[in-house]
Amino acid sequence: MARFLIGATLALLMAAGWAASLESPEIHTLRIAWRAESGIGTQGRVSVSEGKILRLLGWGLRAGDAVGADWSWQCDSGAAGPRSLLVTLSAPRTAAVQVTLGPQTHTFPLADLVKDDRITPLDGPVAVELLPTPRPLSGERESDIPALASSERAGIWCGWIAFDGREDQIFLAQLVDARWESRGALPRARGKIDQLALAATPQGNLIAVWGQERQRNWDLYASVLSGGRWSRPSRVTRNPGPDTNPRLASDTQGRVWLAWQSFEGSFSHIRLAYWEEGRWSPHMLLTDVPANHWAPALAVSPQGTVHVAWDSYASGSYDLYLRSFEGGQLTPIRRITHGPEYEANASLACGPDGRLWIAYDLGEADWGSERHAAELHRERRIGLRCLEGERLLQPPLPPTEALEGIATFAETPSVHVDSQGSIWIAYRRALREGTWDVAAQRFDGRRWSRPILLPDSAGRSDMQAVFATGENGHSWLAWASDGRDTPLLHHAVYAASLPRGFPAKERLDLEPVAEPAAEVSLRWEPRKRAVATFGEEGYSLYQGDLQRYTELSPCHPFRHGSIRDVLRFALDHARLDFLALDGVQSGASAGEAYRRRLQHKVADLYSVEGSLAILCSYNYSPLEGSHRSLLCLQAPLSEVERNAGAPGQTLRADEHPEGSLLILHGWERAPASGARPVDLVAPFAESTRGAGTGAPMPESWKDAWWLAAAGRAGLIASSGHQAGGTLTHLWAGYLTRERVLHALRLRHTYVGPTGVTIRFTAAGKPIGSVVPSGGRPVELAASIAAGVPILRVELLRNGERVQVTDVDHADSAEVAYTHPGDTNATHAYALRMLCADGTECWTTPIWVTDPSSTLQGWAGSGGHSTKRNP
Numbered sequence: 001m002a003r004f005l006i007g008a009t010l011a012l013l014m015a016a017g018w019a020a021s022l023e024s025p026e027i028h029t030l031r032i033a034w035r036a037e038s039g040i041g042t043q044g045r046v047s048v049s050e051g052k053i054l055r056l057l058g059w060g061l062r063a064g065d066a067v068g069a070d071w072s073w074q075c076d077s078g079a080a081g082p083r084s085l086l087v088t089l090s091a092p093r094t095a096a097v098q099v100t101l102g103p104q105t106h107t108f109p110l111a112d113l114v115k116d117d118r119i120t121p122l123d124g125p126v127a128v129e130l131l132p133t134p135r136p137l138s139g140e141r142e143s144d145i146p147a148l149a150s151s152e153r154a155g156i157w158c159g160w161i162a163f164d165g166r167e168d169q170i171f172l173a174q175l176v177d178a179r180w181e182s183r184g185a186l187p188r189a190r191g192k193i194d195q196l197a198l199a200a201t202p203q204g205n206l207i208a209v210w211g212q213e214r215q216r217n218w219d220l221y222a223s224v225l226s227g228g229r230w231s232r233p234s235r236v237t238r239n240p241g242p243d244t245n246p247r248l249a250s251d252t253q254g255r256v257w258l259a260w261q262s263f264e265g266s267f268s269h270i271r272l273a274y275w276e277e278g279r280w281s282p283h284m285l286l287t288d289v290p291a292n293h294w295a296p297a298l299a300v301s302p303q304g305t306v307h308v309a310w311d312s313y314a315s316g317s318y319d320l321y322l323r324s325f326e327g328g329q330l331t332p333i334r335r336i337t338h339g340p341e342y343e344a345n346a347s348l349a350c351g352p353d354g355r356l357w358i359a360y361d362l363g364e365a366d367w368g369s370e371r372h373a374a375e376l377h378r379e380r381r382i383g384l385r386c387l388e389g390e391r392l393l394q395p396p397l398p399p400t401e402a403l404e405g406i407a408t409f410a411e412t413p414s415v416h417v418d419s420q421g422s423i424w425i426a427y428r429r430a431l432r433e434g435t436w437d438v439a440a441q442r443f444d445g446r447r448w449s450r451p452i453l454l455p456d457s458a459g460r461s462d463m464q465a466v467f468a469t470g471e472n473g474h475s476w477l478a479w480a481s482d483g484r485d486t487p488l489l490h491h492a493v494y495a496a497s498l499p500r501g502f503p504a505k506e507r508l509d510l511e512p513v514a515e516p517a518a519e520v521s522l523r524w525e526p527r528k529r530a531v532a533t534f535g536e537e538g539y540s541l542y543q544g545d546l547q548r549y550t551e552l553s554p555c556h557p558f559r560h561g562s563i564r565d566v567l568r569f570a571l572d573h574a575r576l577d578f579l580a581l582d583g584v585q586s587g588a589s590a591g592e593a594y595r596r597r598l599q600h601k602v603a604d605l606y607s608v609e610g611s612l613a614i615l616c617s618y619n620y621s622p623l624e625g626s627h628r629s630l631l632c633l634q635a636p637l638s639e640v641e642r643n644a645g646a647p648g649q650t651l652r653a654d655e656h657p658e659g660s661l662l663i664l665h666g667w668e669r670a671p672a673s674g675a676r677p678v679d680l681v682a683p684f685a686e687s688t689r690g691a692g693t694g695a696p697m698p699e700s701w702k703d704a705w706w707l708a709a710a711g712r713a714g715l716i717a718s719s720g721h722q723a724g725g726t727l728t729h730l731w732a733g734y735l736t737r738e739r740v741l742h743a744l745r746l747r748h749t750y751v752g753p754t755g756v757t758i759r760f761t762a763a764g765k766p767i768g769s770v771v772p773s774g775g776r777p778v779e780l781a782a783s784i785a786a787g788v789p790i791l792r793v794e795l796l797r798n799g800e801r802v803q804v805t806d807v808d809h810a811d812s813a814e815v816a817y818t819h820p821g822d823t824n825a826t827h828a829y830a831l832r833m834l835c836a837d838g839t840e841c842w843t844t845p846i847w848v849t850d851p852s853s854t855l856q857g858w859a860g861s862g863g864h865s866t867k868r869n870p
Helices: 003-020 110-117 564-572 590-605 639-643 699-711 737-745
Strands: 024-038 042-048 051-059 072-073 081-091 097-101 102-111 126-131 142-150 155-163 168-176 179-191 193-200 205-213 217-224 243-250 256-265 267-276 291-299 306-312 319-326 345-351 356-363 380-388 391-394 410-417 423-432 435-443 466-469 475-481 494-498 531-534 538-551 576-583 615-617 627-632 661-665 681-683 728-731 749-753 756-762 769-773 776-796 799-821 825-834 840-843 844-850
Touching: 024 097, 024 110, 042 051, 042 081, 042 155, 042 494, 051 590, 097 110, 097 126, 102 110, 102 380, 110 126, 142 205, 142 466, 142 494, 155 179, 155 193, 155 475, 155 494, 155 590, 168 193, 179 193, 179 205, 179 217, 193 256, 193 538, 205 243, 205 590, 217 243, 256 306, 267 769, 306 345, 319 345, 319 356, 319 531, 345 538, 356 423, 380 423, 380 564, 410 466, 410 769, 423 475, 435 475, 435 769, 466 538, 466 728, 494 590, 538 615, 538 661, 538 737, 564 576, 564 590, 564 661, 590 615, 627 737, 728 737, 749 756, 756 825, 756 840, 776 844, 799 825
Parallel strands: 142 193, 193 243, 291 345, 345 410, 538 576, 576 615, 661 681, 769 844
Antiparallel strands: 024 081, 024 126, 042 072, 042 097, 051 081, 097 102, 142 155, 155 168, 168 179, 193 205, 205 217, 243 256, 256 267, 291 306, 306 319, 345 356, 356 380, 380 391, 380 410, 410 423, 423 435, 466 475, 475 494, 531 538, 538 728, 615 627, 627 661, 728 749, 749 840, 756 776, 776 799, 776 825, 825 840, 825 844
16 A cells, blocks of 8 residues: 555656646746956856747847857956846746856746746846746837727727838737737728827727827827727817827726817817717816916726826926816816926826826926026936825835936836736836836835836837736736837837736825915916018018937937927927927938838927927938038938838938928038038037127138028028027018928028027018119118127128127117128128127128129039029
8 A cells, every 4th residue: 555655646746747847838038137347257148948048139238249149148358347138938937047157057947037926136146037028019010109908898908000101000909818919900090190099998898099180280089999890080179279199098987088188279288078978078178377288197096086187387397287077077276296396297097095196207407498408308207196085195206226227217107006906107217328118116005116127118218108907907018119129220019917916915104295286376478579571571580499309319319308308398498489300310211210200290290380380300411521401391201111102202312302401510611512502501519608709700600601601591500419598580471380491491590599689681671681782772770689788789791890889788789781782792791799698699691782793602612503582
């Protein structure tokens, strides 16, 4: 009997071992981290005892490091410091991961790493941690802006916007039995699409709302999936201004709530509506002060209370506000934050206990100031609040710095309450050079977990991750990446299941926060634009920036901020009338073509007639050593777009689109033969502030004026990396993109700080005109008003002073001069104004032509004429 029991036991053990050895492999993603020192840890290799390695990515390597084909790597021996690799493998849980660094091999049993979905801390000479395994949802199209939605009957769905080189479409996938299955494209939703939101009802319906441009206006459209069929898209908004940033959430009664940002008149406001039984309710206006209100966030509590948060510049800095719909009516507006810091881009989530969690971006106090006007992205942290009934509470902040990076930026948060009642925050973290990765952290009610890195998440700072609760209560996170880890950019959408963890047995009591008063001391006042009549035409004076870099620019991505940061700066802080987004590359690859698509859509969406006109600017430097750009409404088609079937011609390196303007940044005396004539020149490498009032005119300015005189180029400000108080001022008709470009083509420009008005004419014609004298004297006149004391005004002819008017610290000046009209030459007359605070203003010339003279082209350029009609 004993022999039988022993034999049976051995048989059971052998069977268990055999079963374990036959355990099916799983896909795992691990992060390997170590520190490379001189001669130590500079060479390594990874292997697995069972299964196989699928991918080894040099995620945290440096220049000079390399990954080999045999799952090995080599580090630059002269560059010490931390290193990281991501390895994806297919192996059973009985396998062990082996990491060899030099002569030593470190073994990590996979079962220890996956046990209880714990996050293994990084310690020791080499460490390995288990990461969520991303599942790619999109295909070859450039895919971005994911949305998630779930309900018990509908399951969990993911949607995103995909660009094929010609148009945008909405694609969807559904999670079925732990596998994502494609559900194809949303029918009849194609063209220019900017944002997407999804919501699932308890009855199993799926609602999609997106922003789309039709007939030159952006509105919101909706479609409903019911019984396996999508309804025909219906138009939700009919505002003549743009509607954007839709957010959806469903309640327990089957209503789907929609919040969005609506540009109405001079401002953007926040509106709320709901869908019920196939119809949309009347729209409710949530904001009540004349200011721009941005980026709504939406959440519905289990008790049915609808919460909407947004940020506004009404008080002179960005603060968060909240309004709720409860008991059939809107509650008063609550102010959630108050202070000089940049507090924006809220995210909301409601817990089963009714607590409302509010995450947001927290930036510097002097955001957008003149000193840092080119640095809109100097500081970003995660802000967090909790609203419990009427009490505003301060939870502990997630230790985002626990995941070491090259900068402290942590931003674009998304907050979520999981099925266990734990709080999740996903955000973008600056961990590596030139990109942001997604990290997530869980708060169990007492403490925060260590940050979890999400692989394949490299991307822009404004690419927000989104949450949903799926099967078995697991939380899913979806995000978009632009593939900066690969040689060519490729935008794709991924999703991953997060570890569940366990809530704390006792909930932490949170500290109360003194809630600021809801009222704001409104600082906004309408800026009165100067007007003038030149000849028989009426003009208004506009101010703008024609070289505005963003994180899409090829240099300093951490410094300039996102496109939407720049839009906030232009509309709220700097109060600009026109703007040129600069820096997007040629579109030689599909990823670059999609980036240009983003720039185009932003220019179309946020160009509000009468408020802001946005142009696009592209690098155009066929000549060695010159910095030139093309200014236009839309970029020329790239080879990628042409191959995708888009009509039109492709721009070669020596071509330019019809209707574009060529800007020369800096100056040069003799452009190469065959070069396209310059339309606009930005000769000042930096702001004109502080040039000195008594110093003689520098030679570079003489050269710049020679360029303007000989080539008839208009003068504009060059901001770029030194953006500050100096702007381009433009006399134009009603503010639209087309009229701004037309006025720039006519050179009705001058350069100077905000608040300076210069009316400069010759024979009644404005700055930038060509005035034939007919052999008779021509009267030149200027009227100047400035917000600072003026020292003197110099009238320049061909770069030389012909008249100096001393103003003696007055805030206005008048200039009069008579051109003789008998010189048989062309003369370029311009003004230079010097103020007591060191600022200067320069105007584009007025060209006066006498008999027998012609407006010649570039001197020595080989015959390119720049003679134009004004």
